[in-house]
Amino acid sequence: MFDYGGMKTGAARAWDAVDASASSRADVLAELSGRIRSMQRSTLGAGSEAPVVPVASELGGLFPRGGLKPGGVYEVLSPLLATMLLSAATRRGDWVAVVGMPDFSAAAAMAAGVDFERLIVVPHPGDQGMRVSAALADVMSVVVLGDAATVSAGEAQRLEARLRRTGSVMLRLGEWPGAEDRLAISERRWSGLRAGHGHLAACRITATARGRSGIPRRVSFTLSEMSDPPGLIEHSDE
Structure with missing residues (x-):
C-alpha cells in the first residue's frame, strides 16, 4: 500500500x-x-x-x-x-x-x-x-x-x-x-460568513456539461462541512 x-x-x-x-x-x-x-x-x-x-x-x-x-x-x-x-x-x-x-x-x-x-x-x-x-x-x-x-x-x-x-x-x-x-464548474456561492467574519461552511456549486450539440446540461449541489474550502474548490470556471 x-x-x-x-x-x-x-x-x-x-x-x-x-x-x-x-x-x-x-x-x-x-x-x-x-x-x-x-x-x-x-x-x-x-x-x-x-x-x-x-x-x-x-x-x-x-x-x-x-x-x-x-x-x-x-x-x-x-x-x-x-x-x-x-x-x-x-x-x-x-x-x-x-x-x-x-x-x-x-x-x-x-x-x-x-x-x-x-x-x-x-x-x-x-x-x-x-x-x-x-x-x-x-x-x-x-x-x-x-x-x-x-x-x-x-x-x-x-x-x-x-x-x-x-x-x-x-x-x-x-x-x-x-x-x-466538456465538464466545468460555472458558478460557486459560499455561505457561512456573517458581517465579514465567521467560517466558510458550505458552497453551492453549479456544474455544467457541454457536448457536441452545444446545449449545456446543468446540476447544482451543496458541499458542506468543509474544513479547507480553498483546497477543495479549485480553478474551474467555464
Whole structure:
C-alpha cells in the first residue's frame, strides 16, 4: 500500500521512478503492466459490454445515461469534478487511476467518498503520461490524466481506440478534441460568513456539461462541512 498524505491507496508505490532514467522508466512500466494484469477488468466486461460507469448522485444529471459512457473521453476543467467522478466507481468495486496530478488532494478525495483501496496514483509520469495512461486503461474503469501531459493527434486516436476496446473512461484535465463532453464548474456561492467574519461552511456549486450539440446540461449541489474550502474548490470556471 502507498501512504499518500497519511492515507493508503491500492498502489504499491507512487511510480515516481517513471520520470527517472530511460532504463528505469522501462522497468517501472513493465512492473506496472505486470501488477495491473490481475486486476478487475475481466469481471466488468469490456468494450460495448462494459456497463455505464456510475457517478455521484449529484452529478448524474450531467450525463444522458446517468453515468460515464464506456470508452469515452471527457474534458474536465475542474480537479474537484474529476475527483467526484471517481467516487461512485470505487464504491462499486472498480479500480481508478490518477496520472500526472502531483497536487491531487487526498482530503478532497476522502471528502468525495473515493475508496483509497481502489485508487492508483502516478503523480510524476514525466514524459510518459500517455503511455502510463494507456497501460492503465486496459484494466482501470476510469483514468484521470493531468493537463501537463502533451497529447499528439496520433496518440489521442490510438488511446481512443484502446478505450473503445476496453470500455474504460478517460477524464482529461484540459483540452481533448472530440471529447464526449466538456465538464466545468460555472458558478460557486459560499455561505457561512456573517458581517465579514465567521467560517466558510458550505458552497453551492453549479456544474455544467457541454457536448457536441452545444446545449449545456446543468446540476447544482451543496458541499458542506468543509474544513479547507480553498483546497477543495479549485480553478474551474467555464
